[in-house]
Amino acid sequence: MEHDLTFQQIKERVELPELLTHYGYTLKKGESLGRGKWHVFEGDDTLVVFKGRGNDWMYFNSQDDHDKGSVIDWMKNRVNSGRIAGIEPQPGRNVWQTVNELFRAYLKLPEQERPKLELPPLSETAPGERFQSIYTQNCRPLEDTTYLESRGIHKATLQQPQFAGRILNQLHTVQKEGMLAKTFVNTAFPAYHEGRVVGLELKGEGYKGQAPDSEFFRSLWLSNLPESRASHMVVAESALDALSYAQLHPGEKALYASTAGILTQNKVFEMKRVLGEECICGVKAAFDNDTQGHHYDTRLLAGMASEQNPMKVVREHKHLLTVEITATNPAGVQALTNHLKHYNDQAARQYRQVSGESAQAVSQTLRDELISSAKLGPSTYQFHVPMSREALSAFNQGAIQSLSFQHRIEIVKSQGKDWNQDLKQKQMEQVVKRELRPPVKTAEPTPNGERRRGPRLA
Structure with missing residues (x-):
């Protein structure tokens, strides 16, 4: 029985452009945008192929943000989709066994049956670099401020040095058959990772989206640093909310950041990198004043917890969040537990006033509203927090007061749903x-x- 090929062997022996050609893709000619950076292949879909770090062949699908990676990822994704003839799941084999057998069969083809391509050499592409040309081609300095002014952002705010060059106009031209071309002007917020632009959040009247191949899972929109040293970072869910906060709080010496609507662990890593690089010691979490915004506060606290009491979100259910804390010194956890007991007592009193239940009765409805905890080991504790603004807020405030964090953290909430609503x-x-x-x-x-x-x- 033959041994399976290792992933490294596959990467070394299979040229992705030739594999694509074997399965019916054709090289798009005259592709000037990425000359020297990537090749474009068209077949069942349109793929951008480039050399990543380590000189490995990589790709991404211009129509599907989830379809990207190495030559192995390309084969695995086609096995799962079943869109290409000859690439489909095999009975009694899992996906990786099927992938391995398909590569083995391809490598066993006679030399004359394996396509050979004469391609111009490609330079190695760092993460985000393939986006840079698209970014610079379609964007202009911010001149049309119509959209931002319609959301209450004053020109005086936009002209502050902190926001210079960090908000752009993106031109998008639509040509319909038999009609004149029409150009739309969007407001664009560049997303940064390690100082490089890797994405573009787009806003317009009645429109919001992102530029193709934007990598929002690990990037942040960032303002410039203030002229004097920044005392803290203000992080909001959108750049519009960050601008609204800045206008509502003039004079703050802050670096403003946006997570573009979602907070991932990779975004927290990037946030910590920026804080360390710029020697900023404080964070103001200015996420929305709704359940998701309070949920993001918890994620941020977990990512910023110090080595004295590491914290992680271990389960995210629709109705319940489970947070695990490891602490050799139980004093902080005990203080948090006492804080949460006070919240539970208050929530129970309010519930009984409304429901008319006696103090001895504890219904399932009430249990679902209370925060519970358990000790899993000598220094490991779990807290089960209902997915509600009140419960999440109580846990987050208790954690800030009781536990240690790598940076000084403050949670600031708008009166309405978000800071732009407050501004308006x-x-x-x-x-x-x-x-x-x-x-x-x-x-x-x-x-x-x-x-x-x-x-x-x-």
Whole structure:
């Protein structure tokens, strides 16, 4: 029985462009955008093929953000999809066994049956570099501020040095058959990873999206550093919320960041890298004031926990979040437990006032609203937190007060759902206050030359 090929053997012996050609893909000619950086192959889908770190062949699917990786990933994804003739699951074999046999069969083909391509050499492409040309080709400096002003962001805010060059206009032209081409101007927020642009968040009136091949799972939108040293980082779910926070809190010496709507562990790693590199010791978590925003607070706290009390989210159920804390010194965990007991007692009292249940009765409905905990070992504790704003907020505030973190962390919440909603509410209140201001009396002349007080509009 033949031994399976190792992944390294496959990468060394299989040229991805030739494998694609064998399965019916054709090299797109005249591809000038990525000349010297990548090749484009068209077949069942459109693939961008390039050389990654270590000179390995890599690819990504321009129509499917999840379809990317090495030559092995390409074969595995085709086995799972069954879209290409000759690549399908085999009875009694799992996906990796099938992948291995397909590569073995390909490598056993006679030399003359394996396609040979004469391709221009490619330079090694660092993560995000393949995006850079697309980014620079389609973007312009921020001139059209219509969208941002419609969301309450003033030009004076956008002209602050912290935001110079960090917000752009992206031009998108649509050509429909028989009609003149129409160009749309979107507001674009570049996403950074290790100082490189690896994505683009796009906003427009009635439109939001991202540029193709954006890598938002590990990147952040970042402002420039303030002119004097930043005392903290303000991180929000969107760049629009970060701008709104900055306008509502003028003068803060902060570095502003956005997670583009989702907080992943890789984004927390990038956040910590930036904090360390720029010697910033504090974080203000300014996520939305809804259940998801409080959930992100918990994820951030877990990622920022110190070595004294490592913390991780071990389970995320629709209705319950399980957080595990390891602490050799139980004092912090005991303080957190006491804080949560106070929350549970208060929640139980409020529930009984509404439901009319006696103090002795504990219904399942009430249990589902309370935070529970368990000790798994000498220094390991688990907390089961209901997925509600109140329970998550209680856990997060208790953790900040009781545990140690790598950076000083503060949770700041908007009054409404998010900071842009707060900004628009404040502006509306200012308009109403101005319109309802009582008239100011002015002096009017009288027949004898004296002036008489009369109403005058402000």
